[in-house]
Amino acid sequence: MSTDVILVDDEPDLLESARQSLELAGISVTCYSSAEKALAAFSPVHSTIFISDVRMPGMSGTELLDRALAIDPAVPVILITGHGDIPMAIQAIRDGAYDFIEKPFAPEQLLGSVRRALERRRLVVDNRALRDELSSRSALERSLVGKNPAIEKLRQRLTSFAATDADVLILGETGTGKEVVARNLHLLSPRAGGNFVAINCGALPETIIESELFGHEAGAFTGAVKARQGKFEFAHGGTLFLDEIESMPLEMQARLLRVLEERKIIRLGANKEIPIDVRVVAATKEELRGPVDRGVFREDLYYRLSVLNLVIPPLRNRKDDIPLLFENFLQNSAVRLKREVPRPNPAELALLIAHAWPGNVRELENVAMRFALGLGIEIAGLSEDNRAFNLDQATLHEQLAALEEMILRQSLARCQGSMKACYEQLGVSRKTLYDKLKKYGISADDLD
Ligand SMILES: Nc1ncnc2c1ncn2[C@@H]1O[C@H](COP(=O)(O)OP(=O)(O)OP(=O)(O)O)[C@@H](O)[C@H]1O
Ligand SMILES: [Mg+2]
Known part of the structure; x- marks a missing residue:
């Protein structure tokens, strides 16, 4: 009815x-x-x-x-x-x-x-x-939430890549879900029974990466009292996740490339080769082309890694997913807190849509967690921003604009990027729609 x-x-x-x-x-x-x-x-x-x-x-x-x-x-x-x-x-x-x-x-x-x-x-x-x-969603859809066509496509590619044994490079800004994607690649692959081993190449001092990755024999260096298995060995039969690969020191890149090609490692201080069966999934925040051009990333390693790519778009390019993601995090909070949690009203939703989310999904998750605790919408940096968009302070004009932007994005997503379907549905002229998209910086590219 x-x-x-x-x-x-x-x-x-x-x-x-x-x-x-x-x-x-x-x-x-x-x-x-x-x-x-x-x-x-x-x-x-x-x-x-x-x-x-x-x-x-x-x-x-x-x-x-x-x-x-x-x-x-x-x-x-x-x-x-x-x-x-x-x-x-x-x-x-x-x-x-x-x-x-x-x-x-x-x-x-x-x-x-x-x-x-x-x-x-x-x-x-x-x-x-x-x-x-x-x-009603699958494990993949529950951990990688989103209805935006780009995310749907990402899930499809991820699923088909998971079935292969090829190494994969994940590209996405901070907090976009690179680790979520890497874990799902592992869980959906025939290697799911093995270990998923993550290593952050950016966080380790150069001197430690090598022993972290390849392990060492007792006495290999000062302080190496006992022999130790490296991450490659630990990931044998499973998946090794090399996070922030763009910040791996050049010298390590050479050794990594060799391992990727030969699938054998040698522990530090040893001379015996150990065969390794791992799938390597690497992640980078930055297109590797840049570091290659600057001479801080090996071109051969870049080609070796970028055979299969998964690109995760920043949250600001898939704003139509913000309500769904926010609701997802609120539900998780409700389960953790074992009680009902508040829900956003339309003005609060508009506020979420208006924000540019430099910290991407992680930032949204943090805002949702505070909202679930009854703290309202607290977005870091908004107060320093001249265009401070605060529920109590926003003018009617600003609130309406945020709402309009949300409606445009949702409608475009519903129409799967078809401008014609969109302006007909919204009852505006073609020109009005184009003008408004321009005003809010929404491009048709955001939609696929
Ligand atoms: N599409 C999504 N659906 C549900 N949760 C998501 C999604 N994307 C990211 N998250 C959540 O957002 C947080 C950040 O994700 P993740 O750690 O995978 O990002 P990242 O790209 O590895 O970040 P960084 O570059 O800072 O390491 C995690 O808590 C993750 O569960
Ligand atoms: Mg990460």
Whole structure:
């Protein structure tokens, strides 16, 4: 049922006048003369609300309230009470009614209450749809959340690469999910039974990387008291994840290249070769072409690593996924905290969409965790920003602009980048759409 309001009253006159004033305001109404019939037409998937008179022959409005809440505890029910029936109305609010309106009432009074109830209802239904969607997904879709076409494509490529044994290079800015991608490559591969061993090439001093990767024999260097297995050996039969490969020292790059080609290692201080069966997955924050041109990355290693590439777009280029990702992190928080957590209202969502997310998904995850604790939307750096976009301080114009940007991005994603479908759906001219995309810096490239 696609009606906004289910209106129940046994008095035809009242039904008619309430219906007219709501419909004039663009709200669709379906009228019923009895509570029984109204309830039969309702189910929890509907983004509809109830307005009901209290005193009716047969089932009363308060009984309808109970039954409706039993079907869906989050459905707003507005009761219309007789003059002076305040104690009963207060009891109804305690029992879960959304609002009550005393007869006789002005049309605006009803309208204001209905608008607020509808907004709340839509949020609930939208969030449920998001939640259902999240819970019905595969392990890969649950850990690499996103409906944006670029992310869908990434998951497809990841799945097909996982089945091969070739080395893979992952490219993505900080916090975009490179490690998530690497782990999924491992888990979906025939090597899933082996170890996934991560090593951060940027965090280790040059002198340690070598023994970290290849291990050493006792006495190989000062301090090497006992022989030690390196990460390559530890990853034997599994996957070795070389994070921040762009910051690996040049000398190590040469040794790595040799290992990649020969699939054998020699521990420091040893001369015996050990055959190694690993798949190497490397990650970089920066296109390796740059470091190659600067002479800090070996070109031959670059070609060796970049046979199979997975590129993760920054979050600002897939803003339509922000609500879904945020909801996903809120749900994770709710599970961790073992309680319900707040949900963002449309203005707060607009705030999330407006931000550029230099820290990408990790930054969004942190903001979601604080939001789940009841701290509201706290985005670092926003206050220093001249265009500070804070709920309390943003002007109406700024809030509307953020909302407009969100709508454009969502609509483009829905239309899968088809401009024509998009401007038709939004009811604007082609030129208006292009102008607006330009205004918000949205390019069609962001969409695939
Ligand atoms: N698409 C996604 N869906 C759900 N969670 C995600 C997604 N992308 C990233 N995350 C989460 O965001 C956080 C950062 O991801 P990850 O550590 O994989 O990023 P990274 O690219 O390796 O970052 P860095 O470059 O800083 O090492 C993690 O908690 C991860 O679970
Ligand atoms: Mg990482």
